[in-house]
Amino acid sequence: MATRAATVERTGAGGARMTAGSLHPGAWLAWLAGGCVAVFLTSNPLYLSLGLLAAIGVYAAVRDTAKGRALTPFVALGLGLAALSVPFNVLTGSSGPSLLFTAPSLTFPGWLGNVTLGGPVTGEALVTATGRALSIAALVALAGAFNASIDHFRLLRMTPRALSQLMLSLTVAIVVVPQSLAQAKAVSEAQRLRGRRSRGLRALPGLLLPTLHGALERSVQRAESLDARGFGGGRPDTSVPPALAGVAGLGLCSWGAFGHYYYGASWLSIAALAAGASLVALALLQGGPRQTSRLRRDVWSARDGLVVAAAVVSVALVAGLRLAGAGDAAYLAYPDVVAPGFHAAGALAFVLLMLPALLHAPDVAGSEHKR
Amino acid sequence: MIDVRGLGFQYASSARQALEDVTFSCGAGELVLVAGPSGGGKSTLLRCLNGLVPHFHGGTFAGEVVTGGLDTRSHQPRDMAGVVGMVFQDPESQMVAETVEDELAFGMELAGTEPLTMRKRVEEALDLLRIEPLRARRLESLSGGELQRVAIAAVLTMQPRVLLLDEPTSQLDPQAAEELLTTVRRLNDDLGLTVLIAEHRLERVVQYADRLLYVAGDGSVEEMDVRDAMGSLPIAPPVARLGRALGWSPLPLSVREGRPFAEAYGRGNGNAPLTVHSGSTPRGKATVRLAGVGVRFGEIAALRDVTLDVFPGEITVLMGRNGAGKTTLLRTLAGLTPPDSGTVSVLGRDVGATATELLADDVALVPQRPEDALYKQTVAEEIGETLRGTGREGSIDEALEEWHLEPLRDAHPADVSAGERQRVALAAMLAGRPRLLLLDEPTRGMDYETKELLVANLRSRCGEGATVLLASHDVELAGRCGDRVVLLAGGEVAVDGPAREVLSESLTFSTQVNKLMGGRYLTPEDVLARRERLGT
Numbered sequence: 001m002a003t004r005a006a007t008v009e010r011t012g013a014g015g016a017r018m019t020a021g022s023l024h025p026g027a028w029l030a031w032l033a034g035g036c037v038a039v040f041l042t043s044n045p046l047y048l049s050l051g052l053l054a055a056i057g058v059y060a061a062v063r064d065t066a067k068g069r070a071l072t073p074f075v076a077l078g079l080g081l082a083a084l085s086v087p088f089n090v091l092t093g094s095s096g097p098s099l100l101f102t103a104p105s106l107t108f109p110g111w112l113g114n115v116t117l118g119g120p121v122t123g124e125a126l127v128t129a130t131g132r133a134l135s136i137a138a139l140v141a142l143a144g145a146f147n148a149s150i151d152h153f154r155l156l157r158m159t160p161r162a163l164s165q166l167m168l169s170l171t172v173a174i175v176v177v178p179q180s181l182a183q184a185k186a187v188s189e190a191q192r193l194r195g196r197r198s199r200g201l202r203a204l205p206g207l208l209l210p211t212l213h214g215a216l217e218r219s220v221q222r223a224e225s226l227d228a229r230g231f232g233g234g235r236p237d238t239s240v241p242p243a244l245a246g247v248a249g250l251g252l253c254s255w256g257a258f259g260h261y262y263y264g265a266s267w268l269s270i271a272a273l274a275a276g277a278s279l280v281a282l283a284l285l286q287g288g289p290r291q292t293s294r295l296r297r298d299v300w301s302a303r304d305g306l307v308v309a310a311a312v313v314s315v316a317l318v319a320g321l322r323l324a325g326a327g328d329a330a331y332l333a334y335p336d337v338v339a340p341g342f343h344a345a346g347a348l349a350f351v352l353l354m355l356p357a358l359l360h361a362p363d364v365a366g367s368e369h370k371r
Numbered sequence: 372m373i374d375v376r377g378l379g380f381q382y383a384s385s386a387r388q389a390l391e392d393v394t395f396s397c398g399a400g401e402l403v404l405v406a407g408p409s410g411g412g413k414s415t416l417l418r419c420l421n422g423l424v425p426h427f428h429g430g431t432f433a434g435e436v437v438t439g440g441l442d443t444r445s446h447q448p449r450d451m452a453g454v455v456g457m458v459f460q461d462p463e464s465q466m467v468a469e470t471v472e473d474e475l476a477f478g479m480e481l482a483g484t485e486p487l488t489m490r491k492r493v494e495e496a497l498d499l500l501r502i503e504p505l506r507a508r509r510l511e512s513l514s515g516g517e518l519q520r521v522a523i524a525a526v527l528t529m530q531p532r533v534l535l536l537d538e539p540t541s542q543l544d545p546q547a548a549e550e551l552l553t554t555v556r557r558l559n560d561d562l563g564l565t566v567l568i569a570e571h572r573l574e575r576v577v578q579y580a581d582r583l584l585y586v587a588g589d590g591s592v593e594e595m596d597v598r599d600a601m602g603s604l605p606i607a608p609p610v611a612r613l614g615r616a617l618g619w620s621p622l623p624l625s626v627r628e629g630r631p632f633a634e635a636y637g638r639g640n641g642n643a644p645l646t647v648h649s650g651s652t653p654r655g656k657a658t659v660r661l662a663g664v665g666v667r668f669g670e671i672a673a674l675r676d677v678t679l680d681v682f683p684g685e686i687t688v689l690m691g692r693n694g695a696g697k698t699t700l701l702r703t704l705a706g707l708t709p710p711d712s713g714t715v716s717v718l719g720r721d722v723g724a725t726a727t728e729l730l731a732d733d734v735a736l737v738p739q740r741p742e743d744a745l746y747k748q749t750v751a752e753e754i755g756e757t758l759r760g761t762g763r764e765g766s767i768d769e770a771l772e773e774w775h776l777e778p779l780r781d782a783h784p785a786d787v788s789a790g791e792r793q794r795v796a797l798a799a800m801l802a803g804r805p806r807l808l809l810l811d812e813p814t815r816g817m818d819y820e821t822k823e824l825l826v827a828n829l830r831s832r833c834g835e836g837a838t839v840l841l842a843s844h845d846v847e848l849a850g851r852c853g854d855r856v857v858l859l860a861g862g863e864v865a866v867d868g869p870a871r872e873v874l875s876e877s878l879t880f881s882t883q884v885n886k887l888m889g890g891r892y893l894t895p896e897d898v899l900a901r902r903e904r905l906g907t
Contacts, residue, residue, distance in 0.1 A: 151469050186743035189707055193744075193800065195731040195760025210746035217742075217785060218464055224427050225465035229478045230452030230529065295476035295489050 023356060025154045027304035028146055031058075034311025035142045035353050039135055040260060040273070041318040044331040044340045045127075048134040050350035055141035061357035062149040078140030082133035089129035091117050096124030096334055127333040149360070154298060183214040249279030303359040310352040317349035372533060372565045373397040373420060377434035379590075380415060380424055384786065389415045391590030393434070397582075399532070400563040402556070404570060404580035404597065406606055409790020409818045411588030413569040417535045420567065421455040422448040439532050452478060456526030457535040460789065460816070461542055462518035471505050471513075471521055478529045489528075496524040499562075500554060514693075516547025520554065527558070534558070536568040540575075541789070541816030544693050545844045552576055571818050574608030574847070574883055577601065578625040598622050606819045609847060609883040613895035617902075626886045638889045654682045658807060658838040659704060664713035666699050666862075673699040675862040676713070681840055683806075684833050688849040688870065689842040690880060691859035697842035698739065700859070701809045704840070705736040718806055731761045735805035739812045741796035745784040750776055753784060753799040763803020773828060774798040790818055797825070801832075808832060810841040814848050826852040850874050850882035850893035 039051050091103065092115065105118035187210045188203065196206070256272030321329040327343025378393040389412045397403055405413050418424040422443035425432040436443045439454035459465050468474040475496055479489045497503040500520045505513065513521065519539055526534065536555065540548035552570075556579045559566045567584075570576050577583075583600045585593040595604075601611040602622050610629045614622045617636065623629035657680035666674040674696045681687050689697045702708040704717055706727035715722040718733050738744050747753045754770045757763070771777050774794045779787055784795050793813070801808060808829070814822055829839050829852055843849060849856055853870035858880070866873055874893055875885050882893045892898050 154469075154473075183743075186738070186740070187746050189727075190738065190744045190746060190800075191760075192707070192727040193705060193731055193736050194757040195728050195762070196756075197728050197760070206746070213746075213785065214742060221459065221461065221464040222467075224423060225457075225459055226467065227427055227448045228421055228423060228452060228455075228457045229465075229526070230449045230481050294480055294486065295472065295493060 022151070023149075023307060023360060024298050024300050024304040025150050026298070026300070027307040028150050028356070029155075030308040030311045031353070031356055032142060032146045034315050036139060037315045038318045038349055038353070039138045039142070040257075040270070041315070041322055042329045042331070042346065043131050043135070044328050044342075044346065045131045045134055046340050046342055047318070047329070047346045047350055048131065048138050050347060051138040051353065052134065052141055054350050054353040055138060055145045057354050058357045058360075059141070059145040059148055061360050062145065075141070075144065078137045078144070081140065082137040085133045085136055086126075086129045089132060090121050090125050091119075096122040096336075098123035098337060100126065123337050124333040124335075127337050131331070131333070149356070179218055180211055180215040184211040187211060187214075244283075245279050246283035249276045249281075249283060252276030252279060307355055307359060310355040314349040314352045317345045317352075321346050321349075372399045372401075372439060373567075374437040375419070375434070376436075378419060378436055379433035380419060380430055382415075382428065382430045385430075388590045389430075390419070390592065393590075393592040395584065395592065395594045397565055397567070399565055400559070401581045402559045402566045402568070402579055404573075404576055404583045405567055405586060406570070406573065406583055406600070406604075407586035407818075408588050408606075408820055409571075409793075409816075410788030411586045412590070412592075413586045414537050414788070416584070416586055416592060417457065417537050417567060417569060419443065420533070420535055421451050421457050422446055423457070452531075453482065453529050454531055455533045455535060456523075456529060456531035458519070458522050458526055458537065458539055460538045462515060462522045465522050466510050466518070469509055471502065471508050471510065474510060474521055474525050475528050477525060482529070492528045492530065496528045499527060499558065500524040514547070516543050516551060519543060519547070519551055523551075523554070523558075531564075533565045533567070536566065536570075538569050538571065538789070538816055540570065540572060545846070546692075548572060549575060552579075571816055573601075573606060573819075574610070574625075577608060577611070578628070598624065609895055610887060613884055613887070613898060616895060616899055626883055629887045633887045636888075638887075655684060655836075657681060658683045658718050659840065660714075660716045661700075661703075662714050664703065664710045664715055666696075666703060666708055667711050672862050674703070674710075677862070677864055678713075679857065679864060679867070681838055683836050683838045685854040686829055686833055686839040686841065686852050687855045687857060688853040689840065689857050689859060690844070690846075690849065691865070695859040696862040697859055698811055699862075701736060701811050701840065701842055704807070704809055705734055706730045707736075728760070732763060733806045734809065735800050735807070736809040737797055737800045737811060737813060739815070741789075741792045744796040744800055745792070748783060749781050750779045750784060750787075750795050750798070751781065753795060754802045757799055757802040761803060761805075763805060765803035767802075770798045770802045775824060789816060790821055793817055794821060794824075797828075801828075804832075804835070804837070806837055808837055808839045808841075810839070810843075812843055813841060814843060814845045822848065822851075846874065846880055846882050847894075849880075850885070856880075 035051065035055065039048065042048065100121050100123055102120045103118040105116055107116045108114060184207055187207055191203065191206065196203070252272050253276035256269045256274075256276060259266070259269035259272065318329055321327045321343060326341075327346045328341030329343075329346060331340045374396045376394050378390055379388060380390045381388045393416070405416060407413055415424060415428075418428065419436050420438050420443075422436075424430070426443075426447050432444075438451065441451050441454055443451070466474055468477055472493060475493045476489055479492065484492075497506055500523060502517065502520050502524060505517060505521070510518065510521070519542070523534075523536075523539075534555075539555075540551055543551065552572075552575050555566060555568065556576075558564050559579075568576065568580075577597060580597050583595045583597050585595055585600060585604060587593065598621060601607045601624060602615060607615065608624070610623055610626055613619075614629060614632065617632070619629070619632045623632060659679070659681035661677050661679045664674055664677045665672065677696075677700065689700060691697055699708055703710055703715060704722065706722050706725060709723055717730065720730065722730065745753055747756055751767050751771070754767045758765055758767070771780060774797055776791075776794055776798055779791060779795070784792060787795065793816075797810075797813065810829075813825060817825070826848070829841075833839055849870060853874070856866070856868065856870045856873040857864060858866035858873065871891050871893060874881055875889075875891050884892050884894055884898065888898055892901075
């Protein structure tokens with residue numbers, strides 16, 4: 001009976017989406033952006049750990065409506081990347097006074113970049129590498145929580161025209177993943193039914209091709225159906241400059257992110273990120289007004305405003321700390337390993353990112369599903 | 372509404388014309404059945420009508436197709452979306468959104484329809500397809516039949532004047548298929564929508580169709596009157612085939628139309644079991660023995676205390692609703708799903724203790740979706756893979772011949788038509804001479820000709836002493852080839868008996884001919900055999 005009432009309420013509300021519990025996709029986007037920038041701005045392992053915890057906390061809160069999109073693959077990816085980055089960073093360039101041990105070393109010849117692998121491993125390098133690993137883990141966890149909490153289709157409709165093709169491809173890709181896993185299982189069973197005796201890793205090559213083939217075929221079917229339903233119709237989008245600006249912007253963003261990890265948090269990498277982001281924004285604005293319409297508005301509530309405000313404050317706090325040189329926001333393990341400093345403002349910045357966990361409530365559509 | 376003149380098309384990857392010099396036209400409000408053997412070009416023909424051919428599928432195109440005033444040569448499929456709506460075989464692969472309402476609004480949102488209009492059309496579509504209660508549901512929580520109705524509703528919100536349905540029921544169980552086709556007919560009646568439907572289950576649609584387009588497979592398309600077509604073509608529902616053999620005129624297309632003829636002929640004659648194959652031959656030792664078998668998936672019991680013996684030289688048909696446990700039972704016998712309780716022995720081997728790949732020497736399972744079974748590069752390789760892996764005796768040529776696949780020997784399994792792929796899967800999984808054949812829903816979307824081939828091949832395997840166990844919703848198939856029917860309900864054996872008894876005493880599980888003629892008749896052949904014996 002309760003679900004029935006909910007349905008009536010939904011339909012009776014003048015076309016507004018009455019999914020009382022879920023936050024506006026825009027608020028989620030702001031949260032993700034704020035979280036990522038805050039993580040980017042600091043290299044202090046204490047704050048980064050808080051950021052990681054915040055992301056996991058938010059995921060735990062939205063999990064009941066996560067529609068089967070588990071955080072597990074994201075956690076695995078994050079931990080894997082983080083775990084790999086530690087030895088990589090330590091072995092590709094250790095310096096500093098506190099020598100831990102000396103690993104066997106190998107120097108590539110000049111034409112391969114004259115890179116030395118191995119050699120002395122120092123405490124400073126280890127601490128720095130761990131900090132980077134934490135930051136990677138925090139970013140992946142933020143992305144995972146975001147993925148679990150939003151409805152991809154609602155996000156798709158929010159994307160500007162210039163990016164709609166890209167977003168659609170992404171959405172289709174997201175749908176393809178679980179289907180591919182099912183396909184892989186089916187193929188593996190078919191192989192066993194046909195007496196193929198290899199299992200485990202040795203069976204992988206034989207499994208990969210048919211699985212990819214199946215996934216591709218399904219994507220083509222979906223693309224065909226989308227074409228027949230009018231996707232991409234109307235005014236053809238042939239404007240090249242916005243596309244160029246977009247690509248250049250994305251390039252700058254990646255360069256900034258790379259610089260951030262390789263050379264440590266510096267104003268240069270942050271400037272590159274900012275410039276890249278503005279180029280992308282410019283490209284989006286130039287992409288022209290969307291000619292589509294919406295069945296239901298996504299309602300912007302006070303809670304969404306709160307989440308955005310929290311994201312902004314969080315970024316401002318971390319940036320403020322850096323500008324003031326307080327709280328060890330730009331922590332460096334060189335020249336000596338010292339315990340990182342700690343400032344309440346930095347902690348507050350990352351605790352604020354937990355806000356969606358408190359404001360999120362089960363979705364109406366979600367409870368409908370469980371009926 | 373649709374004008375096709377001199378249409379010809381050849382896929383870029385194919386050596387022969389898929390369609391050649393096709394000319395026909397359809398008026399507004401017609402319901403046209405597109406019939407013909409699988410792989411014959413039905414899907415291609417439908418795709419020509421909204422421009423997917425040649426815009427999405429490349430190839431050599433000739434002639435002219437005008438749908439709702441739009442020429443497909445100058446209009447992209449996406450520009451025609453407002454005039455022609457198309458629904459594909461697999462409902463899952465055409466969904467984009469996460470909830471039913473969003474899916475319905477998707478096309479209109481792209482077209483920039485006014486929100487108020489959009490709102491109205493969504494409500495209308497929800498009512499037309501009777502899916503209002505599903506409006507807020509997430510798509511992944513819907514059944515196949517519900518999804519297919521959502522797919523049609525999503526296309527209808529664009530208010531097309533033509534609806535193209537490409538084998539819309541091939542993924543559905545009979546109940547859902549029946550409901551869907553009834554709905555389509557209502558849309559045609561109430562909205563005056565022009566509907567072209569490619570469909571194999573002729574017994575369900577043929578009586579509603581105004582006309583029939585026969586896509587023969589050699590590139591030609593013939594425009595026919597439905598009754599004429601049923602009187603002359605190899606594809607016809609059982610009632611029409613019986614009427615044809617007995618010279619009934621005008622030819623009945625449905626049980627209802629056939630009833631007066633049946634009354635005159637004498638219903639219910641011959642209540643004694645008429646043996647075409649009634650399982651009266653002495654049984655050998657059971658090859659499959661299940662004792663108290665239970666399988667659970669979390670909270671759900673898929674099989675409950677199933678005790679069953681299956682005998683060689685017989686075709687045993689497993690029937691029952693969706694979710695009754697048919698697939699689970701077959702998977703258990705092939706060693707894919709281990710039983711949680713009870714014992715399963717197949718050909719004297721304990722299934723719980725034998726790996727699937729070792730059982731495969733004697734046991735073959737054909738899964739429901741042929742795509743799930745195939746993973747090699749050519750049809751011949753698919754068969755070779757099984758022979759090599761299982762060490763069963765047999766040759767690739769023999770299997771190709773058995774399933775009429777010689778011309779497709781070097782084709783990629785993904786490039787052949789859906790119907791052909793079913794034959795490839797059968798040939799690949801049943802290659803060699805397995806002693807136990809397990810088939811899961813083998814006739815989904817299968818044309819009559821292939822069904823005949825399947826029945827003949829299963830019969831001959833049985834004659835060689837093999838055991839056949841097939842799960843199916845297809846009552847006609849069970850009537851054609853079943854010796855014994857086991858009805859599962861809620862994971863338990865509900866009914867178990869000779870096919871002729873089970874299928875002729877049931878309200879829902881009886882064949883068209885049984886509904887018409889009563890008694891123990893299941894197929895047109897039964898009636899004719901009796902007639903011959905009486906010498907009339």
